[in-house]
Each structure stands twice: as C-alpha cells, then as structure tokens.
Amino acid sequence: MKRNALFVLSAIAMASCTPKPAATVAEVPVSPMIGTWKLVSAITITKGDTVKDYPVPNQEMLKVLNDTHFAFMRHDLSKGKGKDATYTAGGGTYDIKGDKYTEHLAYLNAREWEGRDFDFTVQFKHDTLVQKGIEKIDSLNINHEIIETYVKQK
Numbered sequence: 001m002k003r004n005a006l007f008v009l010s011a012i013a014m015a016s017c018t019p020k021p022a023a024t025v026a027e028v029p030v031s032p033m034i035g036t037w038k039l040v041s042a043i044t045i046t047k048g049d050t051v052k053d054y055p056v057p058n059q060e061m062l063k064v065l066n067d068t069h070f071a072f073m074r075h076d077l078s079k080g081k082g083k084d085a086t087y088t089a090g091g092g093t094y095d096i097k098g099d100k101y102t103e104h105l106a107y108l109n110a111r112e113w114e115g116r117d118f119d120f121t122v123q124f125k126h127d128t129l130v131q132k133g134i135e136k137i138d139s140l141n142i143n144h145e146i147i148e149t150y151v152k153q154k
Contacts, residue, residue: 032124033096037063037150039074046144054148058084063150070094070103099123101131112140127152 039061042054054061061074071091076084090108094101101122108114120133129150136143 031067031096033065033094033101033122033129034067035065036153037065037129038153039063039148040151041147041149043147044144045147059086061088062153065094068093071107096122101133113137 039054042052044051044053058077059074060077061072063070063072069091070093072089074086074088076082076086078085080087088109090105090110090113092106093104095104096102099121101120103118103120105113105116105118116137118133118135120131122132123130129152131148131150132145134143134145
C-alpha cells in the first residue's frame, strides 16, 4: 500500500512539473522590401520627355530582395526565339533607411553599369512598391529618372 501511495505521489509530482519556457528571441521586423516583386510599369523621363518602357508585349521582369541583396531578371516569353528575344539580369547589395533605397550594382549583363550606386525613394501601398530615382552615368551619357511599379508575388 505504501508503494502504491508513493507511486501515485511520484506520478502527480512528475505531471505537475512543467519545462522551463524557452528563451524568447526578440522579433526583428521584416522589411517590406523582402520578397519577390513583378514589374507592372516602368517610365523613364529624360530631359522632360516621358517614355513608358514597360509593360512590353511578350516580356516579364522580376526583382527579388532578401535582407541584404537584390537581383532582377527580365526576359521574353518566347524562350529566346524570334526577333524580340531579350534577356537582362543584374544584382548586388542594397541599403534602405526609411524611404531612401540605394542599390549597389555589382552584376549586370551591360557590364559598364557595374560598380555603381543608384539612389531611389520607395513607397509601399499594400502589395505595391513604387521605386523612383535618377540613373546617372556621365561616361555613358545616361541621365534620366525612372519610376518603376512592382506588385509583390505570393
């Protein structure tokens, strides 16, 4: 009888023990930049002239961002066949503080653009990202404003 009572008390004592809660890690807010974005509109403004660069029939472009790097890919949807075959890709690192976003372009199939920084402002509205800024490269005679609109992919 004493053995049974000891067994019951041991079982109750074991059941009442709870493990220590695991140390909680402070949650770091995730930047709204992180994710995969599909380009839906692109405008270039050069010396007051506005050109709608995108959408282009039979093409698509994605931009992918993690917490430190970005990459973009644009290609035709006909798998490189035909007169409108195209492929553009690039990437690098970026910094963001508030709405100020700077791309440090390390890779691009137009190699003369590599190693340059481009400053933009970004705005978020729900699943939409608007990126605006100046692309200026004196040696290539490039000086224009771009406005790109992306929709976040799920």
